[in-house]
Amino acid sequence: MTDTLHPRTRMIHTGSDRRGFGEMSEALYLTQGFAYDSAEMAEARFDGSDPGYVYARYGNPTVGMFEERLAALEGAEACFAMASGMAACNAAMFGQLQAGDHVVAARALFGSCHYIIDTLLPRFGVSTTLVDGGDLDAWRAAMRAETKICFLESPSNPTLEIIDIAGVAEIAHAGGALLIVDNVFSTPIFQRPLALGADMVMYSTTKHIDGQGRCLGGALLGSAALIRGPILEYMKHTGGALSPFNAWVMLKGLETLDLRCRAMADSAEAVAAHLDGRAGIKRCLHPSLPSHPQHALAMTQMERGGTMVTFELEGGKRAAFRFMNALEIAKISNNLGDAKTIMTHPSTTTHQRLSEEDRLALGITQGLIRCSVGLEAPQDLIADIERGLAAAG
Ligand SMILES: *Cc1c(COP(=O)(O)O)cnc(C)c1O
Numbered sequence: 001m002t003d004t005l006h007p008r009t010r011m012i013h014t015g016s017d018r019r020g021f022g023e024m025s026e027a028l029y030l031t032q033g034f035a036y037d038s039a040e041m042a043e044a045r046f047d048g049s050d051p052g053y054v055y056a057r058y059g060n061p062t063v064g065m066f067e068e069r070l071a072a073l074e075g076a077e078a079c080f081a082m083a084s085g086m087a088a089c090n091a092a093m094f095g096q097l098q099a100g101d102h103v104v105a106a107r108a109l110f111g112s113c114h115y116i117i118d119t120l121l122p123r124f125g126v127s128t129t130l131v132d133g134g135d136l137d138a139w140r141a142a143m144r145a146e147t148k149i150c151f152l153e154s155p156s157n158p159t160l161e162i163i164d165i166a167g168v169a170e171i172a173h174a175g176g177a178l179l180i181v182d183n184v185f186s187t188p189i190f191q192r193p194l195a196l197g198a199d200m201v202m203y204s205t206t207k208h209i210d211g212q213g214r215c216l217g218g219a220l221l222g223s224a225a226l227i228r229g230p231i232l233e234y235m236k237h238t239g240g241a242l243s244p245f246n247a248w249v250m251l252k253g254l255e256t257l258d259l260r261c262r263a264m265a266d267s268a269e270a271v272a273a274h275l276d277g278r279a280g281i282k283r284c285l286h287p288s289l290p291s292h293p294q295h296a297l298a299m300t301q302m303e304r305g306g307t308m309v310t311f312e313l314e315g316g317k318r319a320a321f322r323f324m325n326a327l328e329i330a331k332i333s334n335n336l337g338d339a340k341t342i343m344t345h346p347s348t349t350t351h352q353r354l355s356e357e358d359r360l361a362l363g364i365t366q367g368l369i370r371c372s373v374g375l376e377a378p379q380d381l382i383a384d385i386e387r388g389l390a391a392a393g
Pocket of ligand 1: 206
């Protein structure tokens with residue numbers, strides 16, 4: 001498949017590997033093992049001279065189709081699919097670091113990424129420095145001779161802070177470190193970190209790529225040297241493989257990803273424009289809004305503002321809970337990127353583990369609501385939000 005085709009076309013055809021029946025929909029190879037034609041072939045598979053499959057912990061034809069299609073979308077040389085986004089974060093860190101190394105990461109991270117970097121890595125002799133991601137001088141000042149990895153998420157969860165990916169990539173590379181970007185919030189449709197200078201991109205494919213709240217999955221993408229080198233080596237032996245069934249669901253998810261993300265971004269913009277400046281709303285955050293503190297930077301590195309909208313109600317937790325309990329369409333949950341609109345109260349759920357002081361440092365107040373905008377008609381969503389606001393008082 002030539003790479004001059006539009007991503008929408010490639011996401012429907014790239015990676016199809018038809019065997020035998022000319023099947024239209026890609027086959028689900030629900031198999032953990034592979035039979036060899038001869039003992040010689042088995043030997044060749046194990047010594048790598050025959051590139052065929054050996055064991056599903058490190059390769060399966062359905063998972064392979066998913067990896068090839070996602071790599072085409074990202075413009076990456078290689079992709080390794082994992083059991084979850086956190087399996088991908090784990091492999092990105094433990095597959096490449098050793099005792100004595102140092103990691104610099106933005107403070108505003110997905111909770112479990114924060115746990116791996118700030119709690120687990122130090123247990124194994126890897127030191128970490130967390131910085132205010134928006135402050136390039138802070139990244140520069142945190143770099144040490146032992147710094148091997150810089151890690152960030154942009155936009156961040158849940159306050160949608162934007163980090164200058166090209167700026168951090170330059171600082172990382174000047175210090176001999178790799179930049180890894182968790183690109184879940186922006187999606188591969190609206191932001192391409194590798195083109196901005198990042199060395200590796202991480203996904204929780206559980207989110208927009210599945211897109212209908214069914215399966216857990218994750219992926220790392222980057223150069224063949226990294227993905228087929230230390231990442232493959234780590235994954236071969238540590239067991240975070242993606243199930244072929246989940247890969248098949250997500251392979252089909254990629255066929256509609258572009259359309260879904262654009263429809264969700266249209267509605268997110270409509271919701272954000274409706275809430276921005278509305279009475280009862282202290283602040284509304286979406287990268288598309290001119291009132292977003294980093295709107296200009298966002299528009300240089302993202303094609304669209306994405307599918308998440310975060311807003312703060314006047315009246316704190318009481319107003320936030322009344323708002324959520326009055327909704328009839330949006331669901332109260334903590335996933336994102338789903339066809340169903342989801343409302344989350346970060347301070348009592350996803351960020352409950354942090355102290356109130358740490359939450360406030362991240363801008364997570366008691367009145368803050370994170371909304372993952374789904375595929376419902378935007379006028380119905382706005383009516384639902386108005387129902388919630390009326391109840392919030
Ligand atoms: C969900 C999420 C993860 C973790 O992914 P899982 O598939 O739940 O393991 C990591 N980073 C971000 C930004 C996420 O939203």
